[in-house]
Amino acid sequence: MGFFAWVGDPKIGKHLLREEGEVVVDEVCHHWVAYVRPGIETLGAVLLLVASPFVNVNVAWLFLVVAFLLLLHAAWCAVREIRDRFVITNMRVFRVHGVLSQHLATMPLSRILDISVKKPLHGRLLGFGHFCFESAAQEQGLRDIKYVGRPDERDLSIQRVVQRSGLRGPRVPN
Structure with a gap:
């Protein structure tokens, strides 16, 4: 492993509950705009x-x-932007960030009440947006996730995982 790969890797695997069957659905790095x-x-x-x-x-x-x-x-x-990762698993969403010290914010899928996707004009043109998570506990470290590439696809993948986990009730066919 090279120096830059070592510096930029936040090692998200150590935060997974492998014994419980937790798997990564999507790992989100910042869009290139964050590096401008x-x-x-x-x-x-x-x-x-x-x-x-x-x-x-x-x-x-x-x-x-x-x-x-x-x-x-x-x-x-x-390095701060490279080490900031947002991870969607089959059980929860979490964010790992920090350079010298590392901060981990976790939210189980059952606590996600609302996801707002904000796409400013330049974000729509360049393909990025910002997530805003609403939960019962309003003050958490996972509220705003900025510079998410392909935000609509990522939002759909979160909704898909929540739906598959059975937290929103069964689907009713029309």
Whole structure:
């Protein structure tokens, strides 16, 4: 396993209840739009590094320090987005995120009352949206999931899993 795969892997397998038969239905990473800011910061740092030889020596050190700080911040933001995963299983939904410390928020399928899918204009054009989960406990760590690629398909897969688990009652054919 390479360094970047090791850094970016939140190891969701250790959070599964394998003895109970829990399997992953879908693992959701962030849409590429979430990486635009780190990309712009990296581009700014590269431009500062390229420009540093052409300025006065007394000012060049400032360019180098700012470029280093921008690169460091861009790397932190990129790793933060890579390690943020939303997982749909046959029993629950959960989110694992965090770089140095890891945070896990879990919600059983039976507690999901409502899922709102928000798709801003640019999200509709680029193929991403945001999930907002409503449950009986309003303050939880799984309320907002941002930058979900193919949000309509993901919403349907959650609805399918909830329906198959029998939590919404039997289907009545028309």
